[in-house]
Amino acid sequence: MIDLTPKSERLLTMKGLCIQGRTGETWIDIVKGVDVHLNRGEVLGLIGESGAGKSTIGLAAMGFARPGCRIVGGELDFDGINLRTASPRQLQKLHGKRIAYVAQSAAASFNPAFRLINQFAESPVQHGVSSYDQAVEDGKQLFQTLNLPDPENFGFRYPHQVSGGQLQRAMTAMAMSCKPDLIIFDEPTTALDVTTQIEVLAAIKHIVKRFNTAAIYVTHDLAVVSQMADRIMVLRHGELVEENTTREMIEAPQKEYTRDLLSTRTYRKAPISLEESEKPILEVKNLNAFYSDFHVLKDINLRVLPATTMAVVGESGSGKSTLARCITGLLPPKTGTIEFEGDTLPSSYKNRDKEQLRRIQMIYQMPDTALNPRQRISEIIGRPLTFYLGLTGAERDKRIAELLELIELPTDFANRIPSELSGGQKQRICIARALAANPDLIICDEVTSALDELVSEEILKLLQRLQDELKVSYLFITHDLATVKAISDEIIVMLQGEIVEQGRRDTVLTPPFHEYTDLLLSSVPEMDPDWLDNLLEKRQQTSER
Amino acid sequence: MNSILKIVAQRLALGIFTLFVISLVIFLGVEALPGDLAEAVLGRSALPETVAAFRRELRLDLPMHIRYIEWLTAFVQGDLGNSLANGREISELIGVRLANTLFLALFAASIAVPVAVGLGILAALYRETWFDKSISMVTLSTISVPEFFIGYIMIAFLAVQTNIFPSISNITWEMPFFDRLYASALPAITLTFVVMAHMMRMTRAAIVNLLMSPYIEMATLKGLPRWRVILMHAFPNALSPIINVIIINLAFLVVGVVVVEVVFVYPGLGQLLVDSVSSRDLPVVQASCLIFAATYVLLNLTADILSIVTNPRMLHPK
DSSP states (O other), X not given: OOOOSOTTOEXXXXXXXXXXXXXXXXXXXXXXXXXXXXXXXXXXXXXOOTTSSHHHHHHHTTTOOOTTEEEEEEEEEETTEETTTOOHHHHHHHBTTTEEEEOSOHHHHSOTTSOHHHHHHHHHHHTTSSOHHHHHHHHHHHHHHTXXXXXXXHTTSOGGGSOHHHHXXXXXXXXXXXXXXXXXXXXXXXXSOHHHHXXXXXXXXXXXXXXXXXXEEEESOHHHHHHHOSEEEEEETTEEXXXXXXXXXXXXXXXXXXXXXXXXXXOOOOOOOOOTTSOOSEEEEEEEEEETTEEEEEEEEEEEOTTOEXXXXXXXXXXXXXXXXXXXXXXXXXXXXXEETTEEOOSSGGGSOHHHHHHEEEEOSOHXXXXXXTSOHHHHHHHHHHHHHOOOHHHHHHHHHHHHHHTTOOGGGGGOOGGGSOHHHHHHHHHHHHHHTOOSEEEEESTTTTSOHXXXXXXXXXXXXXXXXXXXXXXXEESOHHHHHHHOSEEEEEETTEEEEEEEHHHHTXXXXXXXXXXXXXXXXXXXXXXXXHHHHHHHHHHHO | OHHHHHHHHHHHHHHHHHHHHHHHHHHHHHHTSSSOXXXXXXXXXXXXXHHHHHXXXXXXXXXXXXHHXXXXXXXXXXXXXXXXXXXXXXXXXXXXXXHHHHHHHHHHHHHHHHHHHHHHHHHHHTTTSHHHHHHHHHHHHXXXXXXXXXXXXXXXXXXXXXXXXXXXXXXXXXXXXHHHHXXXXXXXXXXXXXXXXXXXXXXXXXXXXXXXXXXXXXXXXTTOOHHHIIIIIIHHHHHHHHHHHHHHHHHHHHHTXXXXXXXXXXXXXXXXXXXXXXXXXXXXXXXXXXXXXXXXXXHHHHHHHHHXXXXXXXXXXX
């Protein structure tokens, strides 16, 4: 059958879209009159920080609002069907068949109890698009197209048996199972490593083009969306900031906010002179660690100099967080020593004395879970003051106020509880808690990963200012190379439990690169719409050669 | 598969150890009862020589730990000893009663489990509607009422007034199967009412708990009908807590039937236990208690193993 519909035909129109969300008893506006339109085969990028309402708009394009949200105003038209007045049954017939959804976390969005192929085949069979056998065949084809390993048998595995990147591609395949007109991609690569992200981005781009599917691509990462989208809408606090074609948006942003988004990742720490002869504050020698039989850390050697930042970079599973667990004594290593200012630390934290514990502090990735939600900020910061330094009463309150000033928060925050704070503010409290112990070394484990880019830039600047003032050292664990570039003095690159490269920032990050460092660096998306295509072409050529 | 076998073996060992501890508790509990067993059996007027001879015969003159070891060794070999009341072998006495109790428990379970799980799923499907609320209210009222009361209400309505079922469930193994079912209908229905609420509410809660998970949202956005989302996507993942609560209730059906058996004069193990306590037939009491305990431990073990086995991560390792 020949498809006669012209390519420019309008598929989706949302006019004056208003969505409310419930907080406690009251409803507040989270999307305030946004217009979205989309033609067949077009890819629209929705970008903004958390709370911008971008996912909510994406879901509204399916006529769906999450529990606790409601669509209160606007027109919603999908190919002549009014999604606001459509019955649940009509929506059910659209979902999966004509509009499909790809969620952020594939690991959580696949049913753990079923084989992948059965979840793939569910939509086509239930919607009467094809028989089960036909759907299984289609699935194998799609798995092949998406470059999944062993496409014949891939689908017969359970979700927990495949890797995160594979699972994300399998979910894209699942969305494609009925050849829908529109797919909503809701941050599909946010939870992935950079090298894995490339595979998924390439797969999505390829398949969307091949079937001429329209897509709404929701993300917070402007570099990523510029690879995928024809047109971009920048959102903030539920309102449109600006809208333009991808190229023009990147080259000539009109609004201040867009320029801010574009210009993040420009912060750079000034290079400092490192004295190799200086006595290191932390020295790890020949460290080997195991999880039961699994060798997680292999012969790790590193030294951190006073008042410097050592970045530990690697992808998930590279052992970088395990390294932190070893240094803090949470996971006693099998062999090797950890020396702090020349003294060997007991391998388990249980055998370290209070002074040894005080001098190494940690800041975690998720400020939400790292703070006790029932405690006031004064208790959270005050406990280490009492525990390590024996401060009580007015002395303690004074110090709490000083610490809050140090992290640039008003002193009356002491009486608040964590849920009254934003994500960035919570992370600042975590920093204050670590500083309360007057440590010499702070281990920062992915401290900016859960934060928006503008916010995480603020946190990085704060950490740097604190280092300059307090001469504290950081061991900065991250998977994000932009962060590494911004804050490190020295860098360790880890892969599968081993250090593959280490050295000063300028040495590691200037050519010639180590092979794996090069792969990591080249995989970080750039603000260039052609970046992905060029990169894939280049890699193709190298592999053919 | 090996890891599953290992876990099962571990749980089994733990279960056996628990039983051992329980046997000790039962033995010591019976020992601690006031009065001398020989005097109780022979009566006050018995001559001291007779009492002494009787004690020797029952080996009651031996120290406690030796008697415990002898009792336990015999027990694990299947020799439960003889009843003091009528001298019959306890294994023979208990065998029939245990079979009757298990029959009643199975009968009640085969009504209660499907109905409770079914209602639980329906309540989750139509949650926050009048249907959900009324089921919740009815089942809650039935567990709030003591079981003997439900039993007597059953008798009053279904036996005395309408004469549909017999009020006394006197069954024997010579009776045809359906006659036995008919005779034990009232206690089975009573037990159903007692255990249903718990299972039904757990099924509902376990499913509702999962409805916020991303894969349920995904299933909904795949355009699947509501019943399919609940039945195919939520229910299989809610199995572990549901199995646990079902098994605990099954254990209750076997162990907790004492009152119901007495109400309906049903010839089960519970009835035997009550009779034996009143006639001070201590070997029978000990044996029945240990069998109750074993049932409980065994069923809990099954629950543990089933919840491990229904976990796809355990069944299909990487």
